[in-house]
Amino acid sequence: MQKGRKRPLPKGQAQTDRNKAYTVTEPAELLPFLLKHVTGAGRNVIKNILAHGQVAVNGKSTTAYNYQLQPGQTVTxxxxxxxxxxxxxxxxxxFEDEHLIVIRKDSGLLSVASDTGKDNEVTAYRQLMAHVRLDDxxxxxxxxxxxxxxxxxxxLFAKSEAVQQQLQNNWQDAVRERSYVALVEGMVKKEQGSVKSWLKESKTLKMYSSSRPEDGLLAVTHYKVLRAGKDFSLLELHLETGRKNQIRVHMEDIGHPIAGDKKYGARTRPIGRLGLHARVLAFIHPVTGKLVRFETEIPKLFLKPFQGQLQN
Known part of the structure; x- marks a missing residue:
């Protein structure tokens, strides 16, 4: 054998080594780290492993070659x-870990099956149930x-009843930020304000604000105008309470119903859907105790009524 030439690895060694965990001891990018530590596998093999989702950092799969590793992390x-x-x-x-799943839901998808829904009705709940059952x-x-x-x-969904109960029982304390954006009818002239009322539900299952204080469930909504035009306004809304249809009722109460919300007083449907989007949710993780925050973009459709108009 020539001097300096590496001896070939025993058959199957590379396959065995590729099923291991490696501890990061110094900052590095993921691909160079793998090339250094995974023996018996060339650059193309490592890139192929990465591309197929076979590499995880601290249990979370990644395909990024330039993922920045930090000391103490584990690469599997x-x-x-x-x-x-x-x-x-x-x-x-x-986001998904062993305790929670956080999703972005589109307009038109049911969260859970309705009481009169079909057995095969597509819902967020049923899809996520099928998703977690792929593993077990x-x-x-x-x-x-x-x-x-x-x-x-x-x-937000929980992966166990215990986590669900912990979140629901401590919802007011656990949630640190919960904001929406709403496209509403008319020009909202007051730049910011609050709406406070006591909500009740009618026999037709429509929520409404009682005319008597403390007659129902207290609901408080804070709003801020992001954009305003002659016919529509775009609002940022922060919930102090989380009552059924709270925002929809409160927007009707101030004379600016949500666009497309015929049930609560809207006369128009400019974007072909309800103009309400849950943009931000931040809460204390029930298991790790850390603050986690999830923010989504304002749907582009919500900006459509303002195209060609001067912003307020």
């Missing part, structure tokens, strides 16, 4: 390609809060 390389994930309809996952048929998810069918935005 699996010899098995991950199972194919189910395609989602009307939702995308923003015994896995389940639990809904923490709901968004109306025609409202889009950030939604």
């Amino acid at each position: 390389v699996s010899k098995e390609r991950p199972k194919e994930k189910l395609p989602f309809e009307g939702l995308s996952i923003l 048929p015994g896995n389940r998810i639990f809904i923490v809060h709901r968004l109306d069918r025609d409202t889009s935005g950030v939604m």
Whole structure:
């Protein structure tokens, strides 16, 4: 054997080494780190492993060659390609760990099945249940809060009943920020304000503000004007309470119903959907105790009525 030439690895060694965990001891990019530590695998093999989602950093899969590693992290390389994930309809996952799933729901998708819904009705709940059962048929998810069918935005699900109960029982304290954007009818002249009322539900299942103080559930909504035109305004809304249809009722109360919300007084449907989007949700993680925050973009459709107009 020539001097300096590496001896060939025993058959199967590379495959075995690619099923190991490696501890990061100094800052590095992921691809060079793998090339250094995964023995018996060339550059193309490593890139192929990365591309197929077989590399995870602290348990979270990544395909980024330039992922910045920090000391103390663990890089796991699996010899098995991950199972194919189910395609989602009307939702995308923003975050997932062993306790929670945070999604962005599209307008038109039900959060959970309606009482009169069909057994095969597509919902966020059913899709996510099928998603977690790919790993274990015994896995389940639990809904923490709901968004109306025609409202889009950030939604939170728990992976155990214990986590669900912890979140729901401490919702007011756990949630640090919960904001929406709403396209409403008319020009809102007051730049910011608050709406406070006591909400009740009619026999036709429509929520309304009682004319008597403390007659119902207290609801408080704060708003700020982002854009205003002659016919429509775009508002940022922060919830102090989280009552059923709270924003929709309060916008009707101030004379500026949400565009497309015929149930609560709207006369127009300029964007072909309800003009309400849950943009931000920030809360204390029930297990780690850390503050986590999820923010989504304002739907482009919400800006359509202001095109060609001067901003206020």
